Amino acid sequence: MAIDRRLVYNVDWVLVGSSLALALTGVAMIYSATHGGRTPNLYLKQLALVGAGSLALVATAAIDYRRLADRAMLLYGASVVALLYVLRFAPVIAGTRRWILLGGFQLQPSELVKLATAVFVAKVFSDSRQEVLGLRDLIVPGAAVGLLALLIAREPDLGTAVCLMPILLAVAFLAGLRMRAVAAVGTALVLVAALAWPLLKDYQKTRIYTFLDPSLDPRGAGYQKIQSQIAVGSGGLVGRGFAEGSQAQLGYLPARHTDFVFSVLAEEKGFLGVVVALGLYLLVLWRMLETARLARDRLGAFIVAGHAAGVGFQVVYNVAMVAGLVPVKGLPLPLMSYGGSSVLSSLMGIGLVLSVRMRRFAN
Amino acid sequence: MRIYEDLRVVQARLAILQATAVVLVAALVVQFWNLQVVRGRHFRELAENNRSRLVTLAAPRGALLDRNGRVLVQNRPSFNVVVNSDSPESLDRLAGRLASALGVGEASIRERLARKQPYRPVVVKTDATLADVAALEARRLELPEVSVEVVPLRSYPLASAAAHALGRVGEISERQLQSPEYQALAAGSLVGQAGVEYRYNKELMGRDGFRRVIVNSRGLEMGEAERQAPEDGPSLTLSIDAKLQGAIERAFAGRAGCAVALDPATGEILGMASTPAYDPNEFTTGIDPELWASLATDPRTPLINRVIQGAYSPGSTFKVIAATAALEEGLIRPETTFYCPGYLNVYNTTFHCSAKAGHGTLDLRRAIANSCNVYFYQVGIRLEISRLAKWAKRMGLGAPTGVDLPHEIGGLMPSAEWKLRLFKTPWYGGETVSVAIGQGQVSATPLQMARVAAVIANGGLLVRPHLVRSAAGMEPVNLGIQPSTIEAVKAGMRAVVAEGTGWRARFQTIEVAGKTGSAQVVAKARLEKSPNAPEIQPHGWFLCFAPADRPTIAMAVLVEHGRSGGESAAPVAHEILAEWFGLAKPPPGAPGLPDLEAED
Numbered sequence: 009m010a011i012d013r014r015l016v017y018n019v020d021w022v023l024v025g026s027s028l029a030l031a032l033t034g035v036a037m038i039y040s041a042t043h044g045g046r047t048p049n050l051y052l053k054q055l056a057l058v059g060a061g062s063l064a065l066v067a068t069a070a071i072d073y074r075r076l077a078d079r080a081m082l083l084y085g086a087s088v089v090a091l092l093y094v095l096r097f098a099p100v101i102a103g104t105r106r107w108i109l110l111g112g113f114q115l116q117p118s119e120l121v122k123l124a125t126a127v128f129v130a131k132v133f134s135d136s137r138q139e140v141l142g143l144r145d146l147i148v149p150g151a152a153v154g155l156l157a158l159l160i161a162r163e164p165d166l167g168t169a170v171c172l173m174p175i176l177l178a179v180a181f182l183a184g185l186r187m188r189a190v191a192a193v194g195t196a197l198v199l200v201a202a203l204a205w206p207l208l209k210d211y212q213k214t215r216i217y218t219f220l221d222p223s224l225d226p227r228g229a230g231y232q233k234i235q236s237q238i239a240v241g242s243g244g245l246v247g248r249g250f251a252e253g254s255q256a257q258l259g260y261l262p263a264r265h266t267d268f269v270f271s272v273l274a275e276e277k278g279f280l281g282v283v284v285a286l287g288l289y290l291l292v293l294w295r296m297l298e299t300a301r302l303a304r305d306r307l308g309a310f311i312v313a314g315h316a317a318g319v320g321f322q323v324v325y326n327v328a329m330v331a332g333l334v335p336v337k338g339l340p341l342p343l344m345s346y347g348g349s350s351v352l353s354s355l356m357g358i359g360l361v362l363s364v365r366m367r368r369f370a371n
Numbered sequence: 372m373r374i375y376e377d378l379r380v381v382q383a384r385l386a387i388l389q390a391t392a393v394v395l396v397a398a399l400v401v402q403f404w405n406l407q408v409v410r411g412r413h414f415r416e417l418a419e420n421n422r423s424r425l426v427t428l429a430a431p432r433g434a435l436l437d438r439n440g441r442v443l444v445q446n447r448p449s450f451n452v453v454v455n456s457d458s459p460e461s462l463d464r465l466a467g468r469l470a471s472a473l474g475v476g477e478a479s480i481r482e483r484l485a486r487k488q489p490y491r492p493v494v495v496k497t498d499a500t501l502a503d504v505a506a507l508e509a510r511r512l513e514l515p516e517v518s519v520e521v522v523p524l525r526s527y528p529l530a531s532a533a534a535h536a537l538g539r540v541g542e543i544s545e546r547q548l549q550s551p552e553y554q555a556l557a558a559g560s561l562v563g564q565a566g567v568e569y570r571y572n573k574e575l576m577g578r579d580g581f582r583r584v585i586v587n588s589r590g591l592e593m594g595e596a597e598r599q600a601p602e603d604g605p606s607l608t609l610s611i612d613a614k615l616q617g618a619i620e621r622a623f624a625g626r627a628g629c630a631v632a633l634d635p636a637t638g639e640i641l642g643m644a645s646t647p648a649y650d651p652n653e654f655t656t657g658i659d660p661e662l663w664a665s666l667a668t669d670p671r672t673p674l675i676n677r678v679i680q681g682a683y684s685p686g687s688t689f690k691v692i693a694a695t696a697a698l699e700e701g702l703i704r705p706e707t708t709f710y711c712p713g714y715l716n717v718y719n720t721t722f723h724c725s726a727k728a729g730h731g732t733l734d735l736r737r738a739i740a741n742s743c744n745v746y747f748y749q750v751g752i753r754l755e756i757s758r759l760a761k762w763a764k765r766m767g768l769g770a771p772t773g774v775d776l777p778h779e780i781g782g783l784m785p786s787a788e789w790k791l792r793l794f795k796t797p798w799y800g801g802e803t804v805s806v807a808i809g810q811g812q813v814s815a816t817p818l819q820m821a822r823v824a825a826v827i828a829n830g831g832l833l834v835r836p837h838l839v840r841s842a843a844g845m846e847p848v849n850l851g852i853q854p855s856t857i858e859a860v861k862a863g864m865r866a867v868v869a870e871g872t873g874w875r876a877r878f879q880t881i882e883v884a885g886k887t888g889s890a891q892v893v894a895k896a897r898l899e900k901s902p903n904a905p906e907i908q909p910h911g912w913f914l915c916f917a918p919a920d921r922p923t924i925a926m927a928v929l930v931e932h933g934r935s936g937g938e939s940a941a942p943v944a945h946e947i948l949a950e951w952f953g954l955a956k957p958p959p960g961a962p963g964l965p966d967l968e969a970e971d
Contacts, residue, residue: 139380178388181384181387181388182380182381182384182385182388183381184380235421237406237414238414238417238418238421239418240403240406240407240414241406241407241410241411241413241414241415241417241418242411242414242415242417242418243407243411244407244408244411244412244415245407245408245411254418254419254421254422254585255418255421255422258421258422258585258586258587258588258593259587259588260418260421260422260587260588274403274407278407279403279404279407279408282400282403282407283400283403286396286399286400286403289396290392290393290396293389293392293396294389294392294393297385297388297389297392298389300381300385301381301382301385301386303378305376305378306376306378306381309378309381309385310381313385313388316388317388320392320395324395324396324399327399328399328402331399331402331403331406332406333399333402
């Protein structure tokens with residue numbers, strides 16, 4: 009598994025650089041959001057996690073993605089077991105079972121399952137030799153991914169569960185899904201949403217009602233959306249200044265170091281900061297998809313594109329949520345949000361992409 | 372070696388994904404532009420509202436001073452417990468905790484919290500003790516929505532003395548909150564609710580300041596953004612003389628009644644007391660409902676300011692008006708005499724005199740001095756009701772005096788038109804006979820009668836009584852009474868004290884002019900049936916001014932159920948005048964001036 013010079017030569021430094029820039033911006037925003045509170049040293053923990061994540065990035069990049077894909081079924085099986093374990097044995101934290109305690113660390117298996125899903129789906133579709141795929145070809149991988157999503161949704165963690173879908177759809181799309189089928193899938197998603205409505209829990213329904221009209225409950229379910237919009241809007245063009253945003257500093261902004269970390273950035277760094285951060289995210293996504301284009305095989309392209317779709321969905325949803333465009337869901341912002349598993353999986357994802365890119369000329 | 376795969380479809384579709392990413396990110400940028408740049412100012416305001424709370428800094432009300440600068444009403448610092456949160460759950464949670472911390476009933480706290488207006492603090496306990504403050508301070512972290520404010524509280528060092536004149540403060544009422552006069556005041560504000568405090572509320576209140584504080588999402592104060600110091604209410608100098616007021620209060624100790632003393636030249640009120648009174652200190656922090664109920668239902672009406680709200684038959688004090696009217700109308704001259712056999716048969720009725728045996732033949736001076744009814748029956752018959760009413764009204768009866776106090780009543784001066792309008796019956800001559808001696812329908816407040824005394828004292832000026840020395844529009848009105856008339860009436864009033872019914876108000880060194888009176892409260896027949904029942908005894912009146920030649924004080928004294936004015940009211944007036952002229956007996960045991968007072 010030695011890394012030869014040719015591999016190092018093909019490292020995408022733009023991708024690595026912009027990813028680390030985002031991760032470090034996240035550390036700064038976490039500092040701003042928590043330095044005056046009960047856990048003022050959270051940013052140091054996050055910094056250490058970024059460091060550890062960078063090592064994980066290198067380690068992942070060093071693994072040949074084809075060796076990884078050969079063990080796709082193993083990864084899938086391990087994912088199912090881990091998720092079952094979480095459901096059965098994990099402690100209840102904030103009303104959910106998401107984390108496994110590992111020697112003082114909380115590990116969130118669902119974050120790593122996203123990577124495994126990308127590899128697994130890519131493997132399934134790249135093994136298929138069909139030029140054109142129909143809906144029928146989606147059934148088996150769809151069921152497999154659906155099982156993972158179901159297990160995650162049971163934690164409950166609907167946000168992360170939904171994140172698996174773009175991976176499946178993007179890879180199927182690249183693998184040659186008929187345009188008719190693409191349209192059918194789109195229609196089906198709308199139908200599922202409609203049918204799922206009666207199954208939603210009351211608090212979830214309330215969230216959607218108040219998303220449509222936050223003034224229904226300004227102190228309750230609408231609170232997060234209103235406060236986030238106020239934070240974002242009050243940032244103006246240039247922002248209130250680092251660690252100067254009243255919404256973040258005085259605690260009006262909910263989950264400000266985790267899911268709403270982008271609100272802190274928007275409040276304190278303003279529209280200009282937002283444009284820079286979104287630019288970096290676009291750059292990351294763009295470079296990933298470039299990597300997919302340059303990949304030497306379908307497997308590599310699918311792994312990278314699937315992962316990019318998952319990350320892209322999560323970034324767009326989280327930022328849209330911060331801007332009040334979509335209902336509030338517990339979904340961290342990749343690379344920036346506080347959280348060990350999220351940072352780890354984000355950086356390992358970059359490593360996975362590098363693994364493909366570095367081997368574009370290798371056998 | 373593997374065959375290179377055909378990646379053209381993949382690459383084409385990747386381009387679509389890339390384009391999708393660009394479009395989505397661009398859409399987000401547009402939304403942020405909209406929120407941050409287009410609507411940034413709006414959200415900035417919302418953020419400001421979020422983080423800042425307005426804390427009122429109550430302006431101390433202006434002090435009330437007597438004419439010599441002595442403090443009548445002032446302020447003392449006190450603690451208010453206020454709640455800032457608007458969230459219903461937190462208010463719900465607070466009610467119980469505050470009740471236990473402050474030792475107050477939970478229901479009363481809930482009731483106060485229910486009155487909270489959004490974004491305004493609500494006071495849950497006024498004048499909290501140091502123990503309350505300590506208890507809250509200890510729970511500061513669990514009760515971040517609760518804070519303690521230091522506010523100036525009204526303090527009445529004289530307690531019940533001059534209570535009706537000075538008035539009281541209390542929490543602004545629901546009705547006042549709605550009225551434009553009190554706009555910009557929050558629920559729980561203290562405003563004047565009676566007396567000078569009410570009438571001059573606006574002037575006394577000053578302007579509240581504020582602190583705009585930064586609070587975190589739990590309501591905990593993190594800093595101060597802005598402060599505007601309160602502007603103290605200016606102090607107000609009253610015409611009251613604290614020493615004289617004290618003498619009035621002492622003279623009325625244990626008695627029901629009232630007295631008001633005026634500067635006869637200006638109408639400035641030198642002293643004013645109505646008893647029984649109440650202690651305005653009880654009201655400043657919200658009066659205890661039980662105490663309020665007992666005050667409001669007390670048959671001795673401690674809340675009523677008898678000086679301006681008590682309508683009494685003027686009795687024989689009305690003879691001052693009748694005499695002035697008859698002289699001015701030219702119906703009698705000072706030398707005019709009538710014969711008093713002790714009664715007068717007229718209009719098929721027998722009208723009695725106070726002296727059963729009769730006064731014999733007397734002129735105006737002796738008629739006033741001895742309060743001869745028959746003489747004034749004759750005067751009344753000649754005046755008729757129209758001219759009597761005209762002069763009574765001219766001298767201030769039947770309409771409020773316009774004193775700078777709230778809720779003054781006007782009393783009643785009957786006339787033929789008035790009776791026809793109200794009862795649809797004509798006026799009878801016999802009624803005029805009664806009215807001429809101040810009985811029958813006529814009624815007046817003690818302040819109106821003090822003003823009548825002042826008219827004679829100052830030579831015909833109808834003063835406007837007032838308590839605030841700088842009050843505007845209080846110039847006296849010249850009634851244009853001939854000096855000879857004034858002299859004749861004054862001669863009668865001097866004789867009242869010098870040799871007549873008011874002798875108990877006499878001094879050796881100062882000449883007092885006065886007029887006694889008694890106001891029947893029940894029909895004569897009933898009084899004769901049980902002559903000693905205290906509650907049906909007539910009220911005793913005494914009008915006076917002194918010194919008779921250059922008066923510095925004019926006064927009306929009314930002692931409820933005091934039988935006759937000479938018996939009950941004149942001695943009270945004597946005690947008050949003694950203080951005014953520095954003739955009061957020094958307190959026992961104290962070295963003082965030799966006793967100049969002469970009693971006979």
